Amino acid sequence: MGRSRGGLTTKIHALVDANGLPVALKLTEGQANDGRSAQDMFDTVTKGQTLLADRAYDSDALRADMKARGAWANIPAMPNRKKKLAFSPFLYRYRNLVERFFSKLKHFRAIATRYDKRADTFMAAVKLASLKIWMRFMSL
Numbered sequence: 001m002g003r004s005r006g007g008l009t010t011k012i013h014a015l016v017d018a019n020g021l022p023v024a025l026k027l028t029e030g031q032a033n034d035g036r037s038a039q040d041m042f043d044t045v046t047k048g049q050t051l052l053a054d055r056a057y058d059s060d061a062l063r064a065d066m067k068a069r070g071a072w073a074n075i076p077a078m079p080n081r082k083k084k085l086a087f088s089p090f091l092y093r094y095r096n097l098v099e100r101f102f103s104k105l106k107h108f109r110a111i112a113t114r115y116d117k118r119a120d121t122f123m124a125a126v127k128l129a130s131l132k133i134w135m136r137f138m139s140l
Contacts, residue, residue: 009029009031010028010029010030010114010119010122011027011028011029011030012025012026012102012105013025013026013027013028013041014026014098014101014102015041015042015044015045016097016098016101018094018097019097019137020097020098020100020101021101021133021134021137022101022130022134024041024043024044025123025126025127025130026040026041027119027122027123027126039061039062039065042062042065042066045066045069045071046069046070047069047070047071048070048071049071050071050073050074050091051066051071051072051074051075052074052091052092052094052095053073053074053075053095054075054095055075055078057075058075058076058078058081062075063085074087074088074091074092075087076092101133104133105126105129105133108125110125111125111126111129
């Protein structure tokens with residue numbers, strides 16, 4: 001848990017596939033920078049794929065890493081960025097899949113209220129809830 005003005009906080013980072021199902025999950029402190037702290041999550045992104053992320057992940061290093069992998073990073077530019085880069089608002093609309101995943105995750109009370117105080121037990125609860133979301137999708 002990280003300490004910020006709002007108290008003790010934790011961020012859940014999620015990488016979801018085209019169906020909105022989790023592929024990679026990570027916990028970080030609430031005050032940690034999104035772009036740098038979740039950098040190692042993008043190892044599963046391969047050639048020909050598109051990474052849709054919000055502007056907190058906008059960095060030249062991430063874009064260069066995706067380009068080296070043969071993937072495209074469709075990330076809106078930060079408002080203070082001097083050089084505007086290619087961005088597709090049409091593709092960005094599909095980023096709502098990760099928001100829907102977090103909405104499904106918040107249906108689990110222990111996760112929504114951060115019931116577990118230790119990071120390892122909280123992450124286990126997040127993974128169990130994600131597994132249940134996967135099982136719901138597979139039973140359709």
